[in-house]
Amino acid sequence: MTVPISSDLTPFLYVIVCGCGNAGDIGTLIDAAQKRHWDVGVIATPQGFGFIDAEAIATLTGYPVRSAWHAPGDARSFPPADAIAVAPASFNTVNKWAAGICDTLALSVLCESHGLGTPTAVLPYVNSALAAHPAYRRSLELLRETGVLIGTYEPHRPKAGGGAHRFPWHEALDLLEPRLGRRPVSGSP
């Protein structure tokens, strides 16, 4: 696929998708972002990749969905990120990110985002049993302290089918837009 070059005037949003029950609805966020004049590139965790239609997303965004690192020497396929939205964010990725674990491309981008100063919003999609775990609460607190913007989705009841219908995809854009600043000079995967 030919990868388009993002215009300097159009902010580039990385959307990081985790292995959550509502990940298949990611087109809602892509569509909302494009309507608000963002270019979008999607990075899925290896688990998240199985929940999405990567071909449809590539058609929608104009960029291949990334899930693994490039081979050394290969060209990078995304421009640097102006902002990052982690949506939906899993319990697993939230905790690993906060702990500085970097064993997926998605986590590597997230762990670097702090040092690069890239505005980052996270919209977790977890049930209330997972959300009650003390490590999760600590992880969110730590991420908040480092400047990560946290979504307001209230965890759904376990085994109740989830709360996909009330997941606030647009909130990622609402949180990030006021933080848009200068395009960082490096950091593309």
Ligand SMILES: Cc1cc2nc3c(=O)[nH]c(=O)nc-3n(C[C@H](O)[C@H](O)[C@H](O)COP(=O)(O)O)c2cc1C
């Ligand atoms: C069908 C299915 C739905 C899942 N839904 C969620 C979910 O909504 N939220 C969540 O935190 N984990 C969910 N999980 C568990 C995650 O996929 C699992 O923790 C995985 O390790 C997450 O990997 P990732 O963080 O690298 O994407 C689900 C798993 C399956 C098989």
